[in-house]
Amino acid sequence: MIWSWHNILSLSRTDSILAALLRLCALLSAAIVILILLFLISESWPVLQHVPLSRFISDASWHPAQGLYNIAPMLGATLLSSLGAVLLATPLGIASALFCHYYAPTALAIWHRRTIALLAGIPSVVYGFWGLTTLAPLIGRLHPPGVSLLTGIVVLTMMILPTVALTVDAALAGVPAAYLRGAAALGLTRWSMINGVVLPAARSGIASGIMLAAVRAIGETMAILMVAGNVVQYPDSLFASVRTLTANIALEMAYAMGDHRAALFVTGLALLAMVLLLVGFAEFFKQDAAHV
Amino acid sequence: MSKDFLATVMIWLTALLISGFFLYLLTDMLIHGLDRLSWAYLLDAPLDAGRSGGIAPIVTATAILVLIAIIVAAPLGLATAVLLTEFTRQKSHFGRFVERSLDVLASVPSIIFGLFGNAFFCLFLGLGFSLLSGGLTLACMALPILIRSAVEGLRSAPDEYRLAAAALGMTRGAALLHLLLPTAAPALAAGLMLGIGRAGAETAALIFTSGYVDRMPESWFDSGRALSVHIYDLAMNVPGGDASAHAAALVLVLLLFTINSIAMGLTRRWQRGRIHSL
Amino acid sequence: MKVSMDDTDKNSEAQQSYTLGPLQSGPHCCDPRPLISVTDLSLHYGAKTALENVSLDIYQGCITALIGPSGCGKTSFLSALNRLTDMLPGCHVSGRIRFNDLDVCDPDLDVRLLRRDIGMIFQKPVPFPLSVRRNIELPLREHGMRRQAEIDAVVQQVLQDVGLWDEVKDRLNSPAQALSGGQQQRLCIARALALQPKVLLMDEPCSALDPIASGVVEDLILRLQGRYTVVIVTHNLAQARRIANYAGFLWMRERTGRLIEFGQCRQIFEAPAHALTASYVNGERG
Known part of the structure; x- marks a missing residue:
């Protein structure tokens, strides 16, 4: 056998x-x-x-060597730069995804998607370097010093744009073809179809894409470190230099000792908490999408 | 002017803007980078804090970092993905726990990985500022990417293969090895590619795990400077380092592109080979 | 070329002697002995009951057809026989199934052995993404056959058995998925035969094929009669009538599949005992 x-x-x-x-x-x-x-x-x-947690936002300033741990200005910078980037990247990303699905001829759509994928693969340090050597001087001509909140927002926008574009692209692909046929049968124009049918149907996917992009923006370190100027202050204009939480860690970790080092880990915890909150929201929207 | 027309114009303009920005970035990098790029630049050690000389030790260190990351993360990631798709029901508590924690891991910012790597690998495990610490930190970062794409690949393998293999009395392991993994190979390779890309592009997680030392590394316990860290250092801390940084940035981007192409080529060949040989 | 099986006494050694020469029918099934006995089989998916209290015997060497409308649990019934239900999420089986002297539902049973003895053919042909040869070779190797010469002999043997040898002998190394649908299904049958099963479960094996390919596969199933015990699920009443010795009729009642009637094929089609069966086989219902 x-x-x-x-x-x-x-x-x-x-x-x-x-x-x-x-x-x-x-x-x-x-x-x-x-x-x-x-x-x-x-x-x-x-x-x-x-050190009670409240002192991390009520201390006079951020001077860890003197035992002063106010991270509020840096928290503000992180939130402002991320908010700005998300506000800019959202319409651009949605438009880019709509372009691929409903406007571009197939060949062009493929090419455009490839471009987006390549943009997503460019390292953040390269974005930062490009922002520092090309964008900052341009903005500096408008209003010195050039390395500023605005520069940070623009560079962050470019970095999170692919995230928005790719997730919205996926959400649009999930819109049932029957909806589109129904809209077309009513004789709607392309834009009314998109505005009235497609975007509402895809809104959960779009929302979770925006959340993920915000997560990236908040966590981004190198690019913002290289272009935002790194002055610990509340920005008084878009052209002011700012330092984000992430940049602060990257800058001071190399020499921080004792309580200073521990304080940097506290900022790390704060970052993580923000990110987890956003991920929770994204998850919520995703589940919402599953029910629709 | 109708809304429809306006929307069409805006959307085309956006697409044009994105492509234009991409081309601008690319040409900018090429124009500035090609100035310094030469064989000598690739093969020499850096001099004068990187202002002159080349990047040979830095490229070597980068390669070692990525290699360590992938060698550690790829088997772990594949095993986890196989468990999630083939050995647990999707509703099981353990499976959901693993997936949820990987979702969180995927969104942890890279600087947090840097803090963790410094505290855990460098200090707690006593590996110091070394390529090993950096590589292991990168492995943690690449893991969720590898797992996610492997899970997607395995889930897209037709269920009929699993049923037909079981009906022929084959073990799940055999079905996996001979049918499901080859079917999922493109997804696995794509994930590997993304993982290598993420590891190779990383900066923030490496600054305080693998360090700044720009000498040729002699073992994986040596500190080593990754290409991305080199660009950062030249741009921020070395006055007059821009020309070198431009060249290094070009090398990094080209390198990432080449690695991706090689990975794709290898999978295609592997798949073709699987059809005939045992 | 030898066929050594007497009609009444069939033990496992006798089964194994069918390995030489092209497929020949075994003895006609005239003195049937039950090979599989199903008692009070019920099958649930979560809270939903797919099949309730099915009891029937599958007779050795015969072709048993299961007919009935879609969704009445015919496929689930087949999957319970080779424990493929283990693979279906949320599926729970109760009742008794005896195969030879094995308790099929025993959780400690080696399902690999069981599935080697009870082969299965699916509705859609499932050639693996491998070459024609490797499709047959892979399960053989998994079951411990190591010598290449032996494997090659079996490959040729089973391909001849299903009438595919002449069509594919020059492209054994090309991808199986390049074959036509009918060829793919015959390859799947050959792959199952290579393991020398005692029983073949066929889940609508012809319904995904064009009429000509379907005819070829049907002829093949007829030739399996006697040598193998075949359980075939089909929607095609005419086909069931042409090939089966026994037929069972399943129907949905209160959203649950039940066996309405089981008996000789001729009796089911010509003199059904149950009014439901009569109206179904006459095309008035279902």
């Missing part, structure tokens, strides 16, 4: 060994995010023990 029976008998064993092994790997992958949280907390613990 041709069959070797030992091979057959070990069936459930090979599969269950494999399953156990895979479970272990999956547990490890899932544990990373918990490890991150644990280590952020344990590293910030020294300063959290004797």
Whole structure:
């Protein structure tokens, strides 16, 4: 007889060994995010023990060497630059996705999608460098010094634009063709069809795309570090230099010691909290989309 | 002027703006970068804080960092993806827990990975400022990308293969190895590509894990400077380093592009090979 | 070329001697012995009951056709026989199925052995994305056949059995998915036969094929009669009538599939005992 029976008998064993092994790997992958949280907390613990959280927004200034830990200006800079970038990138990204779906001839749409994908793949340090050497001097001519909140917003916009464009693109692809046929049968113009049927149908997907883009904008470090000027202050205009939370960590981590270092980990925790909040919102919108 | 016409004009203008910006960025990089780019630039060590000389040790360090990241993250990611798609029901608590925590991991900002890598790999595990610390930090970052694309690839493999293989008395492992993974290969390769791209482009997570040292690394316990860190350093901390930074930026972008093409070519060949040989 | 199986006494050694020469029908099924006995089989998907209290015998060497409208649980019934229900999310089976002396529903049963003995053909042909040869070789190797010469012999054997050898012998190494639909389905049958099963479960094997290919596959199924026990699900009443020895009629009642009538094929079609069966086979319902 041709069959070797030992091979057959070990069936459930090979599969269950494999399953156990895979479970272990999956547990490890899932544990990373918990490890991150644990280590952020344990590293910030020294300063959290004797500095109440309220002082991180009520202290006179950010001078960790003197025990002053006000991160509010940097928090403001992070929120302002992200908000600006999201406000600019949202219409651009939606327009770009609409262009691919309803306006461009097929060949052009393919080319456009490829461009977006390439833009998404350009490293943030290259965006930052380009902003520093090309964009900042241009804006500086308008109003010195050039490295400013505005420059940061423009560079961030370019960086999160692909995120918006790609997620909206996916959301548009999910709009049932029957809706479009129905709209076309009513003799609507292209724009009324998009405005009246397509965008409402895709709104959950669009909303979660915007949330994800905001997550990227808040977390972005290198580009904003290179073009925003890094002065710790509340900006009085778009042309003022600002320092974001992320930039602050990148700048000071290299030499921070003791409580200063722990305070930087606290800003890290604050960043993570913001991001988690946004991810939660995105998740909410995604589930909303699943119900529609 | 009707709304419809206005919308058409605006949307075409946006598309034009994006393409125009892309072309501008590309030509700008080429014009400035090609000035300094030469074989000597690629093969020499940096001199005078990088203002002159080349980037050979930096390219080497970058390659080692990415290699460590992928060697660690790819098997772990593949195993996790296989577990999620083939060995757990989608509604199971464990599966949902893993997916949820990976979603969160995917959105953690890179600077947070830097903080974590510094605290965990450099200090807690005692690896110091080293390529190993940096590579492992990058592995954590690339992991969700690898898993997500592998899960998508495996989920898109037809269920009929699973049923037909089971009906022939094949183990799940065998069906996976011979049928599902080859079917999902393009997605796996695409994920690998994205992972390499993310790791190769990363800066913020590396500044305080693998460090700034621009000498040729001799082992993975040496500190090493990634190409992206080099660009950052030249642009921000080295007056007169712009020309070198331009060249390095061009090299980085070209490198990422080349790696992607190679990965795609390899998958195509691998798939063709799978049809005949065992 | 030898066919050594006597009508009444069929043990597993006798089954294994069918490996030489092109496929020949075994003895006609005239003195049937139950090979699979199903008792009170119920099948649930979550809270939904797909099939309730089905009891019937599958006779050795015969072709048993299951007919009935879509959604009445015919495919689920087939999947329960080779425990493919294990793979379906939320599926729960109760009742008893005995195959030879095995309890099919036993959770400790080695399903790989069971599935080797009970092959399955799906509605849509499922050639693997491999070459023609590898499609047959892969399961053989998985079941422990290692010698290439032996494998090649089996490949040729089963391809001859399904009448595909002359069509594909020059392109054994080209992708199976390039074959036509009918060829693909025959390849799938060959792949199942290569494991020397005792039973073949066929889930509407012809419904995805064009009429000519469908005819070829139907002829092939007829030639399997006697040597293999075939359970075939079909929507095509004429086909069931042409090929089956036994027929079972399933129908939806209160959203649950039930077996209305089971018996000799001729009896089911010509003298159905149940009014529902009569109206279905006469095309008045379903």
